[in-house]
Amino acid sequence: MQDLNFQNNILNILIVFGGLQGLILSTVVFFYPDRDKASNNLLAIFIFTAVILLLAPILQIQLGWKHVWIFHCTKFITISALYLYIKSLSEKVSLKRTLKHFSFAAAYIPIALHYVSYIQNKYQVTYEYAGGQDIYDQILSITNLLYIGFYIFLYIKAYKLHQERVLQNFSSEQKLGLNWIKQLIFGFVGIIIVSYTLYAFVLANPEFSTKGCLINVAAITVFLYFVTIKGKISPEIYKLRKIVGETAEADGNSGKERIPSRSKKGLKTNNPQLLTIAEKITEALRDEEFFRNENVSIRELAEQIGEQPYLVSQAINAVVGKTFFELINEERINLAKRLLVSDKYNHLSLVGIGFEAGFNSKTTFNTTFKKITGMTPSEFRRTESVMEV
Incomplete structure (x- = not known):
């Protein structure tokens, strides 16, 4: 009791x-x-x-x-x-x-x-x-x-x-x-x-x-x-809502913006405005410092090239055939591959290479690297070393 x-x-x-x-x-x-x-x-x-x-x-x-x-x-x-x-x-x-x-x-x-x-x-x-x-x-x-x-x-x-x-x-x-x-x-x-x-x-x-x-x-x-x-x-979580809201407002969809399908790779367009914006994007991404910023957003890219975020998003999807996430991380992986075979950076660990390329964690770097190249960063470095010999 x-x-x-x-x-x-x-x-x-x-x-x-x-x-x-x-x-x-x-x-x-x-x-x-x-x-x-x-x-x-x-x-x-x-x-x-x-x-x-x-x-x-x-x-x-x-x-x-x-x-x-x-x-x-x-x-x-x-x-x-x-x-x-x-x-x-x-x-x-x-x-x-x-x-x-x-x-x-x-x-x-x-x-x-x-x-x-x-x-x-x-x-x-x-x-x-x-x-x-x-x-x-x-x-x-x-x-x-x-x-x-x-x-x-x-x-x-x-x-x-x-x-x-x-x-x-x-x-x-x-x-x-x-x-x-x-x-x-x-x-x-x-x-x-x-x-x-x-x-x-x-x-x-x-x-x-x-x-x-x-x-x-x-x-x-x-x-x-x-x-x-x-x-x-x-507050960073609400960055997304603000960008989505601006895109929806520009498209006149009252908050129901169209999200391009990620499965349509290589989708092309003849829209001259989007083609011009795509060229600006390519030029902007030649600056490694831009995509090495781990928290870079499409808004920052839009500001750098002087275009509206929703137009930049459309250009990336319709002309490049990728999402912003895929585009930036492919650029980071390309940079990481160059750093992995560079004598100037051979003193850095694999984690250090990942951070130098703009990734914010070892797991994200390894996962993204393998997804894009088909091998881990260590396998890539070892393969490239053997080829040089």
Whole structure:
């Protein structure tokens, strides 16, 4: 009995402490600088609704099952808010679009009310209901899983689109939100898996309900702490959204800019303006110092040749048949190959060569080098040495 009371006390402390932490975080994020207001608002909504789910167990203890179950409708806002937040990192998310994704939560309220009334009358529930006793429970669980599965698909799709936009506009995938997005997706999906696994286990073993709830709350709390630490994203992530927004505005597509297919290599155009810009790009890239800057973007290239970023992007794709990312990294690899066989740089390690060529990590250098040349930097240096002998 003492052990059970101790577990309940720890559970209550964890829930309250985690809830307060989440509420403070959501407030801080909501009032963060206006520069990233749209994204911050969506992240604040995600955190706040996650906190409501975190507080649900202790509210159920205090208020009873029938008064708290309705709060579970907020999980649909939590799930869709994460998707909208990911989208907002590279494009404008309109109020209409936001309400469209949140509408399922509103539509679910009458279903939740009917469910509570149905269970209360059928099983004479007055205060506590464990769940899983009725076919209604299974139907709602399956519906929830389908909804979650659909949004996981949207998460992955949004991530790939964000990555595509990064490759179109930047020479590096670092500091542009890609890792942050992956961490959010994997973290949130992990929480969902833990919750449903524990729910199934507790249904089969009711005596472990308190421990199961404790583990679930601890997992959600840790995730909220993770968001607390990582939530203040570097302003560099919003460089992409600004460039995409300018491109969309220039194309008149209201935020839905066309992203050229990366599979159409060698695509040619007779557009004289794009051909002229392509020549300027080729001339600019003769300056090694330009692409040796590890964080160079298409905006900087556009400024150097005196053209609009969206026109530079079109020229690279239509005339050169590559993305900006591919173009810059091929130039870096060509430079690295020259450095690897140069006596002037034979004192440098392979990592040093990579940094000299403009790469910001050993892994990125090795991966890109092998992708373009078919061999690692060390294999290339060894092969060239043998050929010279």
